[in-house]
Amino acid sequence: MTRAIRLALATFVVGFVVEGGTETYQFFSVGYSGQAWIGFYYIGLVTTGIGFYLMYRGRHEWTESHRRSVRRGHRFLWVALVMFLGAAGAIAGLGLVERSSGTGGPPAIVVWIVGGLVAVAFGNFFLSLVVLVERLVGPVGRVISWVAFAWSLGVAVLTGFLVGNGILTLLHQFVTNPLGLIASFAPLAFVIAPLFVTYFLFAAAYSDAYRRLRTQSGGRTQPL
Numbered sequence: 001m002t003r004a005i006r007l008a009l010a011t012f013v014v015g016f017v018v019e020g021g022t023e024t025y026q027f028f029s030v031g032y033s034g035q036a037w038i039g040f041y042y043i044g045l046v047t048t049g050i051g052f053y054l055m056y057r058g059r060h061e062w063t064e065s066h067r068r069s070v071r072r073g074h075r076f077l078w079v080a081l082v083m084f085l086g087a088a089g090a091i092a093g094l095g096l097v098e099r100s101s102g103t104g105g106p107p108a109i110v111v112w113i114v115g116g117l118v119a120v121a122f123g124n125f126f127l128s129l130v131v132l133v134e135r136l137v138g139p140v141g142r143v144i145s146w147v148a149f150a151w152s153l154g155v156a157v158l159t160g161f162l163v164g165n166g167i168l169t170l171l172h173q174f175v176t177n178p179l180g181l182i183a184s185f186a187p188l189a190f191v192i193a194p195l196f197v198t199y200f201l202f203a204a205a206y207s208d209a210y211r212r213l214r215t216q217s218g219g220r221t222q223p224l
Contacts, residue, residue, distance in 0.1 A: 005136075005213060006210055006213055006214060009133075009136075009206050009207075009209055009210040009213070010210060012129075012202075012206045013203050013206045013207050013210065016199045016200070016202045016203035016206065017199070017200070017203050019195075019196075019199045020195075020196045020198075020199030020200040020203060021196075022196075023192070023193045023194070023195050023196035023199060024193070024196040026189045026190065026192075026193040027190065027193035027194065027196060079123075079124075079127060080120050080123070080124055083119060083120050083123040083124075083153070084116040084117070084119070084120045085116070087115060087116045087119030087120065087123075087153075087156065087157050087160055088112040088113070088115065088116035088119075090157045090161075091111060091112055091115040091116065091119075091157060091160055091161045091164060092108065092112055094157075094161050095108055095111055095112075095161070095165075106164070106165065106167060106168050110164065110167060111161070111164035111165055111167075112164065113164075114160070114163060114164040114167045115157070115160030115161050115163060115164035115165075116160060117160070118156065118159055118160035118163050118164070119153070119156040119157050119159070119160040121156075122152055122153070122155070122156030122159065122160075123149075123152070123153055123156055126148065126149045126152040126153075126198065126202075127149055129145070129148075129149075129202055130145045130146060130148075130149050133145060133205060133206055133209050136209035136212060136213060137205055137208050137209045137212070138208060138212060140208065141204070141205045141208035141209060141212075142205075144201050144202075144204050144205040144208070145201070145202065145205040147201060148197070148198045148199075148201035148202045148205065149198075151194075151195075151197050151198045151201070152195060152198040155191070155192060155194050155195050155198070158191055159188060159191050159192055162188060162191055163188070
């Protein structure tokens with residue numbers, strides 16, 4: 001089982017590095033204008049798919065051999081509720097600043113709900129990554145993983161705020177031109193791109209877990 005967990009950790013690390021590199025690429029390529037930047041955006045979609053596939057494979061390997069975190073599933077409901085309320089409150093605060101400048105948009109309640117749900121989707125994903133590795137990392141790795149999660153929440157709130165404010169446009173695009181919907185998300189790429197910090201921090205935390213587990217496998221390995 002230890003070997004399977006190490007394989008899962010290694011797969012996660014590669015996925016984190018690929019996705020972190022993709023987000024870094026998106027972040028620094030946004031300065032390119034017009035068709036050139038759109039080309040970078042579509043290349044980013046491909047590498048994102050590769051990164052998330054690797055993370056999916058890591059999660060699959062993990063689930064097959066390490067099911068302890070499944071017992072904590074009921075806690076995620078309460079955490080998700082807290083994240084939703086916190087994100088909705090933060091988005092409401094950002095909305096007050098924006099609307100004071102005279103910018104229009106959908107009803108505030110719609111922005112709060114949509115933005116909160118987007119933030120919860122981000123938060124649950126990254127929180128699950130913290131939970132998976134928390135028993136295997138040392139004190140430094142544990143701090144790194146929680147910092148990665150905290151950073152992701154900040155990015156999630158900003159992303160939720162923009163998606164919430166643009167939801168009517170996105171829905172209209174979905175109805176009138178579904179194939180063009182992917183391009184409609186291109187402006188969000190720059191907002192989401194700071195997640196490269198989160199991915200690289202998780203790569204460091206999971207590498208720490210891999211190193212510790214590999215060291216333990218040389219002697220008596222603690223039960224998982």
